[in-house]
Amino acid sequence: MLNMSKFSSVRPFFSENNAIGSLIPYLKSASDVFKTETTLTLAYVIDEENLGIMADRSVIRKIIEVFTGAVDDEAKRCRGFSATELAMGVERLAVNDTPGDDNKLALVAEGVLPPLFQLMTEGDEEEQLHAIRAISQLAFHPSNKEKIRPVFPQLRRFKSSGNPDIAAAASGALWQLQDAESRQKKLSRLPNVTSNRGGAGAGRKGRSVRHVMLSYQWDNQKTVKKIKTALEAKGYKVWMDIDGMGGSTLEAMAGAVENAAVVLICMSRKYKESANCRRECAYATKRKTDIIPLKMEDKYEPDGWLGITVGEDLYFNFDDKESFDDVMLRLVKEIGERGKHGAPGHDVTKKRSLYGWTQEDIRAWAEENKLEGDLEKLEPEDLDFLRKMKKEAPAEFYKSIEDDLGLRSIASKRKFCVALKKSDAFRKDKFVVKGSSTCQLI
Known part of the structure; x- marks a missing residue:
């Protein structure tokens, strides 16, 4: 079941067949192997109703105990589990978190950072990659940032790694830890650049035509491309990462958000689980850019951080339950003039409030x-x-x-x-x- 749970297409079947309820009693098993396997499986498949179970400190302590043993072991294994799969489990515990991100705090409080730092330094490339990805997820909680600061120098070195996956993971961790905040402060010092609702960062003059940004996870690229084509046919300027942005991924993402009139969030289970997607969404939210949620997956309802972000907003359903053309008509009406060619960039410094001020x-x-x-x-x-x-x-x-x-x-x-x-x-x-x-x- 643990191996099956790692495939996102299979995970809905766990909920549909009450597998989660059947697994939960094994968290109290006297067998460390059963308890560990159950915890790792639930970390992948847990639903919003049972998220609190994964924040149980005794469950978290057991995973960290086994993980530490694997990292210290010369063969990087403990009780039948490899350090790599345990690091992946830690990442999953941090991803499938309670709305308040309690797992991220609990994992750090219970001592997960030392073995992660050790694995990042001493492990092979695969082990390093998953250690950095776990650290990156933990960094989404602001209270953890100072505790991760000691490994900034190593993360900067990994940012230049010849392994593109490691370089991307390290860049993401650094962005979450300091780069996003530094960039925001730098932008705030530019004249006439604000971050108010309606889209920010249009530039010094604030008059350029800004775009509609599509934020999505790669599994949905076919449908998202179709949305892009339909929007362009209606006269919109659309930004979408199609070919990948290499080492400049985060800079390109930040620029795309800053110059967006509106961001379309293409929601799916994998979108919620992706650290890069969360960064895009978080940066758009931080800059108070308008967000419109699109639903891409039939059996997924936004939960965790994504559920909090979109809240009670109505979403547009692109999971094939409705006619694509009908949904596009409603979406275009919702977007309105934002991001259209020929429409001047919306200068928020000129926008008058009800109070009459700018x-x-x-x-x-x-x-x-x-x-x-x-x-x-x-x-x-x-x-x-x-x-x-x-x-x-x-x-x-x-x-x-x-x-x-x-x-x-x-x-x-x-x-x-x-x-x-x-x-x-x-x-x-x-x-x-x-x-x-x-x-x-x-």
């Missing part, structure tokens, strides 16, 4: 009032909300501007409150329409 207006307001703090986080609608909060929930207001905007001194809070009170007058000065007898919010 990001440029916030910057001008902050400069005019000599305000301190991290005000780049503010969206135009936030000012109106803060004004209401100050009136209706003052304690929460002062806590928010301290924690979220970094206004810790009395002077910085005083200046912000005075400026907030004067913001109506600033708004009226900015939006008087010449030749009109009234003030108009544009």
Whole structure:
């Protein structure tokens, strides 16, 4: 059953035939072999309803105990299990996680990093690859990043490996650990580049035509290509990785997300299990780029991190249950003008909120009032909300501007409150329409 569970096409049959329920009692087996095999099998096939079982610390400790024994063994085996398949099992435990990513924390807390670091350093190429992939999955939890930091130098060396799989895995781990955050900070320092909903990173001028990005797992490439062709026929500019991007994969992915008007998430079980797909989706979410979910697999409902990301959003069903053309018509209607040729790049710095302000207006307001703090986080609608909060929930207001905007001194809070009170007058000065007898919010 363990070998069968490694094939994604077979996994739905485990749920359909109640195999998961039959396996769970073996987690309490007195036999270490049964317990280990059961844990590894469930790591591949567990469903959302039973995810909490895999976060059991006793289960995790047993896997780490056997894994450590295999890594320390000269033949890299322990109790009939190889270090490679145990590293793969650790990766699976980290992938098929609870919504709060509890397994990632539990695995690190129970000591999985030392044997992973050791295997990455001493193992053969296959062992190194799966150790790095497991580390990369663990790095998705922000609390684990500092604990992984000691192996940054080794990961940087592996990034230049002659083995393309190892190089890609190391690049992915480094991206998750530091590169994504560094890139985001660098972009935030560029003039007129923001990360608001509607698509970000259009460039310094913000006027280029941005694209529709297709984020997918390779098994669905045939259907995704068909979607790409249909969108292009409707006049959309579409970005899709078809041939692979080699060593520049993550840079190309980041650029694609930054210049996307909307990202289409092609959901499947393998998409959810792919570290690269998760990075794409996480980066799009971090940049507040619009996301539209597409369902590619009949028997898969988004779970784990993917379920959290798409939430209650309606998805478009491309799993052959409906007519492709009918679904495309609805999808095109949902995308609207985003990413169309001939439509100017949506400049979020020019977009007016219901409050009547733009990001440029916030910057001008902050400069005019000599305000301190991290005000780049503010969206135009936030000012109106803060004004209401100050009136209706003052304690929460002062806590928010301290924690979220970094206004810790009395002077910085005083200046912000005075400026907030004067913001109506600033708004009226900015939006008087010449030749009109009234003030108009544009």
